Amino acid sequence: MLRFLVRRLVVALLVAATVMTLAFILTRLSGDLATSIAGPNATAADIEAIRKAYGLDRPLLTQFLDWVGRAVTGDLGESYFFKARVSTLIGERMPVTLTLGLTGLVIALLVSLPLGILGAVRENTAFDRGVQLVALLGQAMPSFWLGLILMIVFGLELGWLPISGTDSWDCYIMPGVVLAFSAIPALTRLTRAGMIQAMGSDYIRTARAKGLSRASILLKHALRNAAIPVVAIAAVQLGFMLGGSIVIEQVFALHGVGFLAWESIGKNDFPVVQAVVLVLAVIYVALTMLADLMNAVLDPRLRSA
Amino acid sequence: MKRGFRNIATWLGAAIVGIAAFCALFAPFLVPHDPFAQDLGKRLLVPFWMAGADPQHLLGTDQLGRDYLSRLIWGCRISMLIGVTVSIVSGLIGITIGVLGGFLGGRVDDAVLFAITTRLSIPVVLVALAVVGLLGSSMTLLVITLGLLLWDRFAVVARSTTMQVRNLDFVAAAWCAGCSRFRILTREVLPNIASHLVVVATLEIALAILLEAALSFLGLGVPPPLPSWGLMIAEAKDYMFFSPWVIMVPGVALFVLVLGINLLGDGLRDLFGARQP
Numbered sequence: 001m002l003r004f005l006v007r008r009l010v011v012a013l014l015v016a017a018t019v020m021t022l023a024f025i026l027t028r029l030s031g032d033l034a035t036s037i038a039g040p041n042a043t044a045a046d047i048e049a050i051r052k053a054y055g056l057d058r059p060l061l062t063q064f065l066d067w068v069g070r071a072v073t074g075d076l077g078e079s080y081f082f083k084a085r086v087s088t089l090i091g092e093r094m095p096v097t098l099t100l101g102l103t104g105l106v107i108a109l110l111v112s113l114p115l116g117i118l119g120a121v122r123e124n125t126a127f128d129r130g131v132q133l134v135a136l137l138g139q140a141m142p143s144f145w146l147g148l149i150l151m152i153v154f155g156l157e158l159g160w161l162p163i164s165g166t167d168s169w170d171c172y173i174m175p176g177v178v179l180a181f182s183a184i185p186a187l188t189r190l191t192r193a194g195m196i197q198a199m200g201s202d203y204i205r206t207a208r209a210k211g212l213s214r215a216s217i218l219l220k221h222a223l224r225n226a227a228i229p230v231v232a233i234a235a236v237q238l239g240f241m242l243g244g245s246i247v248i249e250q251v252f253a254l255h256g257v258g259f260l261a262w263e264s265i266g267k268n269d270f271p272v273v274q275a276v277v278l279v280l281a282v283i284y285v286a287l288t289m290l291a292d293l294m295n296a297v298l299d300p301r302l303r304s305a
Numbered sequence: 306m307k308r309g310f311r312n313i314a315t316w317l318g319a320a321i322v323g324i325a326a327f328c329a330l331f332a333p334f335l336v337p338h339d340p341f342a343q344d345l346g347k348r349l350l351v352p353f354w355m356a357g358a359d360p361q362h363l364l365g366t367d368q369l370g371r372d373y374l375s376r377l378i379w380g381c382r383i384s385m386l387i388g389v390t391v392s393i394v395s396g397l398i399g400i401t402i403g404v405l406g407g408f409l410g411g412r413v414d415d416a417v418l419f420a421i422t423t424r425l426s427i428p429v430v431l432v433a434l435a436v437v438g439l440l441g442s443s444m445t446l447l448v449i450t451l452g453l454l455l456w457d458r459f460a461v462v463a464r465s466t467t468m469q470v471r472n473l474d475f476v477a478a479a480w481c482a483g484c485s486r487f488r489i490l491t492r493e494v495l496p497n498i499a500s501h502l503v504v505v506a507t508l509e510i511a512l513a514i515l516l517e518a519a520l521s522f523l524g525l526g527v528p529p530p531l532p533s534w535g536l537m538i539a540e541a542k543d544y545m546f547f548s549p550w551v552i553m554v555p556g557v558a559l560f561v562l563v564l565g566i567n568l569l570g571d572g573l574r575d576l577f578g579a580r581q582p
Contacts, residue, residue, distance in 0.1 A: 011422065018423045026432065029439055136571070140564035142515055144522050145538055145556040152549050243428030247519050261431055262523065265438035273435050281426040288426075 097256035104179030116191025194226030235291035239284035315572025321565025329385035344370035376532035394452025399459025407467030500577035507570030
């Protein structure tokens with residue numbers, strides 16, 4: 001168990017280091033940063049001043065090591081545009097993105113667990129095919145378009161929900177539903193497949209032979225085993241959702257981390273862009289590690305691996 | 306019954322993809338009007354199912370008076386072009402490293418697994434937006450960026466299927482016959498994992514089309530005035546509360562195309578899966 005943990009931790013750190021390097025390279029792709037920051041009307045002297053002020057005149061390697069050295073201690077630098085610390089900016093916006101991501105995950109689980117279980121119990125019936133069809137439709141749905149449709153229907157026509165902002169809890173319902181759509185197909189398929197496999201196994205036959213009730217067999221015995229991969233994938237999906245929420249934050253004008261990144265890209269605010277890429281990647285790495293850990297705790301057979 | 310349902314779904318998918326491919330290839334001959342020609346006197350004309358439609362413009366016109374049907378057909382060309390080229394780029398990268406990892410094993414495989422893990426931790430939409438935002442939007446840049454980001458599923462599938470094929474008798478026979486490593490990889494391994502890769506390719510085309518639409522919607526994808534469906538939805542957004550059909554038309558087209566590709570992919574998976582021992 002300990003060896004497994006250490007191994008996972010080392011891989012996670014290496015991934016974080018690689019992403020850091022990539023994020024740094026990414027923001028230097030456009031060539032001369034100072035010219036982009038200064039804008040089209042700047043004089044050569046302005047550009048030179050900016051280059052000095054932001055330390056962009058130093059060799060790239062020095063800039064990189066400086067950034068890494070600070071980032072490791074939690075200092076992600078200063079935003080060119082907002083004139084504030086990047087860590088403060090991200091800290092302010094993170095609750096919105098996390099709330100959105102968790103809302104999406106809860107909605108996705110509330111839909112896909114029952115659908116998957118019922119689909120497995122009624123394998124190859126019209127209901128099962130209906131569930132698979134829903135998964136297929138969800139997969140093909142462009143999230144930003146679904147968001148706009150919901151805004152027209154529930155925001156404008158019916159007037160039930162606010163169409164933008166973060167003032168109250170019901171602002172998160174529509175974006176949460178849209179975000180959930182991206183995870184529902186995978187989670188439903190996995191629950192269904194896991195339940196079908198579990199229902200065909202020996203311990204379920206034993207449970208049936210003991211005369212246990214159908215509900216007890218389904219929920220206590222089969223679901224517990226089928227849930228292991230679902231829990232793992234749910235954590236990973238949350239990571240994808242946080243990364244993908246940039247589109248939905250834009251549609252619903254939720255001022256989260258994704259929105260911040262989008263604004264910063266438009267303003268050539270490189271420290272913010274590279275920090276958001278890094279933070280989202282680190283969260284994803286942490287979530288996948290958590291998924292592996294939960295797997296090991298829930299399924300003792302995996303602990304020795 | 307199940308087979309019947311599956312078959313209908315697969316044929317439906319094939320039909321949708323076929324029509325889209327036809328539109329994409331022959332767009333210049335199919336469009337009833339110039340998709341770029343503006344006519345400010347004919348702004349936001351309604352489509353044929355609404356009262357007061359202009360028979361000249363079956364799907365109406367957009368906010369600059371451009372024929373919506375023509376832009377839709379041209380947009381199909383852009384979506385298909387991006388979907389196919391992105392999956393070629395990502396397929397080349399993913400299949401190469403996946404096959405090498407699965408075939409060689411050991412340190413190489415560790416490196417491949419690490420590359421896949423790293424790639425998965427990178428937020429695709431954000432990085433693609435940043436690249437296009439920093440370097441300026443163009444179709445070529447978009448294809449290269451998405452190609453460099455979407456190879457993970459190709460690599461995962463190529464790696465695991467290669468591992469299965471590697472130990473089969475015909476590969477051992479080829480070793481014994483003195484075939485080179487390169488020959489075994491290209492003549493023995495690749496043809497036997499190709500069916501799995503075709504299925505992945507359909508999924509990737511669908512994913513690339515959706516991503517392109519999302520990026521264009523955010524203004525950092527295909528540059529205007531090209532009629533990308535995502536861009537059409539973005540431009541129509543300001544009018545959607547008064548004339549909802551302006552976002553319905555390109556949105557439904559996008560949804561149907563992606564659904565069709567996925568249906569075809571699922572059908573192919575069943576078809577190839579049935580043949581496997």
